[in-house]
Amino acid sequence: MSVDIIATPRSTAWLARANPLAKLGAGMALTVVLLVSVDWVSATVALVLECMLLPLAGLSARMLLLRGWPILVAAVVGGYGTALLAPKTGELLLEWGPVTFTSGSLEAGVAIALRGLAIALPGIIVLASTDPTDLADALAQKLRLPHRFVLGALAAMRLVGLLVAEWQTLGMARRARGVGGEPGLFRGVKAQLGQAMALLVQAVRRASRLAVTMEAKGFGAGPRTWARESSFARHDLWVVAGGLVIAAVSVSAAVLLGSWNPVFG
């Protein structure tokens, strides 16, 4: 029932041992390269290479489908929208009232759909193999982001896992007061909105209490030390290199085949 976002056990996959910053860097580099190139060749090559990385992140194809099906839908829809709205070049394929597809617009649509998938996948790979606590440690210690904000966000994340369970409890508690459970769509929506508001109130109240706890533990008063050290190791180099290689290979392939189409070109 509860979507306890960060209480899941630490992943044991190879990528999980890499420093989160290395993974983030590799993923972002790849994302930027894919963002500027809109063609089906680079997208396909990147997608295939990314799929080969899945085992390193401890993700099976089944888990990917379970977790990622909305992504598939979104990519297809995005491709469709582009095919519909792109400038109509090439030969006419289909005309039905205002809906027209040409070979040019269809190609653009396919490219956008594939690119969408190729952009989404690094995010899933990195995040499935990254523990939020490690990420926070890396952001604060290596990237030197202000620690109060980083740790505040980390603590908040834990709280939200609890709030998901609280939704159920609140529903029962309010029913016990006679709120909700009335027939009719309008009343149902009203009750749901009331409950959402109650959850928001609980979220803020718990946040204030959590802040008291953190302050009482001396948080935010001055310099602090770190119990967990965030460090870079040899295989972080491999991770970064891997991201760059995928980006380079996919763009080179597109350039070689003559289909590369940079956005700002």
Add this chain to the structure above:
Amino acid sequence: MSKSIASKNAAPSNQNQAARKSTWRVVDIVVVSVLGVAIGVIFWLWSAGYGLISAFTVAFPPVGALYGGGWLIAGVLGGLVIRKPGAALYCELIAASVEGLLGTHFGFTVLLSGLVQGLGAELGFALFRYRKFNLPVALLAGALAGLAMGINDSLVWNVAWAMEWKLVYVVLAMISGAIIAGLVSWLAVRGLARTGALSNLPSRGAAIERAV
């Protein structure tokens, strides 16, 4: 800090007040983080819903922008609750990161979207020098966040669209931002303030402030 009875007549200096406005206390950070994370979970559901919604927008994809306002709530709400420079940006960024952590089809681009949309909302509050937090300001912040989202999406996702469609998309995004993010957040903050949950935050009086 609470004022002490003994020093009640000593008026707090202006400098002091200004300092309080821009320094973040732990409670500010934690509350805005929790709001951000909570909204991030909602974003994630909202993203999953996007697949469904897009089934209805197939005939005319720019209408999808109307749905986009949902992704802008974090910035406006964070700004309205904490009332400090950077609150809107931080809240939207946190929400986007959490959406990313849960896994979405936007991949790492959620971080970019969060940054851009947060800056949009932040600009709305900055225009009033973080002094006013009434309904028009909320609507403006929402609309500016919508503008930022529209431009960003046009450059990232809808790159291949023809120019006029991009324009339509941006305008619809602004409308959606003003209504879904601006109005809804403003109402939510008023409701929150009424329950007393905001009693140790700068927005504690939101329920009795005038709308315009």
Add this chain to the structure above:
Amino acid sequence: MGSWAHRGTTPARISAKGWGWQHSGRTNKAVHDLDLEIAPGERVLLLGPSGAGKSTLLHALAGVLGDDEDANEAGELLIDGYPVAESRGRAGLMQQDPDAQVVLSRIGDDVAFGAENMAVPRDEIWRRVSASLESVGLKLPLDHPSSALSGGQKQRLGLAGMLAMRPGLLLLDEPTANLDPAGVVEVRDAVRRSLDESGATLVVVEHRVSVWLEVVDRIIVLAPAALGEPGGVLFDGPPAAVLAQSRELLTAAGIWVPGYVPAVRPREASSTHDAGELLLLEACGLGVSRTKGRRRHPGVPIAVVPSVRVSAGQALSVTGPNGAGKSTLALTLAGLLAPAGGQLLATEQLARGAGTAPLKWRGRQLISRIGTVFQEPEHQFVTGSVRAELLFAPKLLGRGGDSVDGLLTRLRLDHLADANPFTLSGGEKRRLSVATVLAASPQVLILDEPTFGQDANTWAELASLLTELLDAGTAVISVTHDAAFGAVLGGEQLVLGAPEQMPQGAASLLSAESVVQR
């Protein structure tokens, strides 16, 4: 930096000079004109009736009270001669709500958090982490998720986190309120052990004196400022002297002195047990679970209760260790959770045409038949003031709110009628949530830990109210760790076993006699 080894390890001295605090939006002061000196290393039990300002004082000492611009402070409160706001981290505070103690998602990290903030070097942190987990008796791996802990384990985790900071002052706010009797002893002993090691100053708030009597060497009783009394300290001295000299005065102030059970209106020896027993709710083979089962994967029950019969005018108390499933059972009986097995039937006397399954009733039908008080009071507040909260159910049922003022006075909430429910003290919240349910006058009352956080006077008032209702024909099911309360209400007792002791979650029903014997 550099001073970490000494910072916090020496016991702290507390001094209050005419200190007072008025929360924003309140006309009365929570604490008024407090003069107090606590020497380093002293172990103090802080007592006082519910709403006397104990939690307020502890928060002030921890330096976490002062963020409200409309609140008023008077006098001064010093730790080691410095204002409290500057000595944050010097004191370890354990709040009333165990869920609010935990900051990070793995227990090792959570214990380390405070020490990190005190800038303790890394090796020393991990040494302290293992040592404090050891001393509170929490034997779990360091990467155990902190969300998968029972209430008692969470209290211990909170304590371990504080100990790792090596605070000079330990502030505990009702640290054992929701624990089962075994857990109470364990947590108390953990505190004592750590105090023996560190020599820190202790201020503990608890309503029951007997628990801490052997640990503390001084008792301070706060007088409520709200009741127009002078405020400040009512009694102060070594436990033996205070208890011997002023026993009467203490009991009058509502202090739970050892061996004292306040007078409660006794139940009438009426004839409800005879032929005319009116069955309201009946369950057999009832399995309870928080997770909703699906058709192919039915929820695994955490407890199975062979048979429960609830009749008009009868009491049933449910007891058992933490995590046994008592609250889950209460929610299931209340028609709020779907049974994970077996059956729950409402008889026609209770259903009055609404159908036999309470789960299917509408909100409005439910509250006039079965009233439920949740373990966590805040979940049930739906309005903005105490009075509106009480008027809510009568309005929903289309009745007048005549009984409301009576309830307010009896439960000592009358001076708070316009206050926001969320700003009440722990005990006041509890009484309000009981009162809101009573205002709907349901036929069956289900109360989850109705007496926690109550002083002896409010406890007696609550118990008397319930015996009246019982005599008037209401059925009362109460989940409680409070044996005295169960004994006063009488009736049968249902004991749920610990999940690990009884794998099938077997439950046993004791008869009324065996309850009386305890």
